[in-house]
Amino acid sequence: MLTPFMQRLRESIMPLHDEAEKVGPLHVIPDKTIRHEDYIKVLERLYGFVSVAEKVIGSQIDDRCVALDYPNRTRVKHLANDLVFLGRSEGSLEQLPCFDGVSRLTTLPDALGCLYLFEGSRLGGLVLSKALKEHFGFQNFQGYSYFASNGVDVPAMWASFKDFMENYVQTQGGGDEIIVAAKNGFASLNEWLAGA
């Protein structure tokens, strides 16, 4: 059962989640109608968002977040591996357009609101990775390691993330700021992905 804060956070992003799930360029993955070149485009677009967001989040993480084990939660390396597997060169990844709005994440609660999106997206990622394996015949986490969280125990990662967030808000406050950052981050991500 969700705690009151996590429930509030979840409710605040759900309209934006519905948009990502039903309208954005990811919705053709569970439908298994996505074309190979469009899958690469969507990964490139995600790379341009996740690569900068992970750096900014990392710069805000401090001693209050030891329980998070943040380095272990970063996933841009999986996007890079997938793109290289799909034929992109490592050098080309540095030339990809990057989202420039993450400079708005100036506090730890801002960073945690954004991290919530990435951690929650692991859940949907499992649905997407199953569809990608079936649709493109991928295996051994090659080509779909980002969405599959490269095989980590997603329910355990999600449970520890929720515990961390609840404890953080109870001891440090900042819940309203986290919610605003999560909503703004999700709206920005949807807009950014629409350019895929």
Ligand code: HEM
């Ligand atoms: C086609 C795309 C997507 C599908 C199929 C999908 C599916 C899911 C599913 C099945 C869950 C868990 C079940 C639930 O609690 O309702 C979930 C949760 C979540 N997803 Fe997605 N998702 C998608 C895209 C995204 C994207 C792009 C993001 C943001 C980066 C995202 C963020 C989240 C978050 C934050 C949660 C956790 C909500 C909570 O319980 O607090 N999802 N998604």
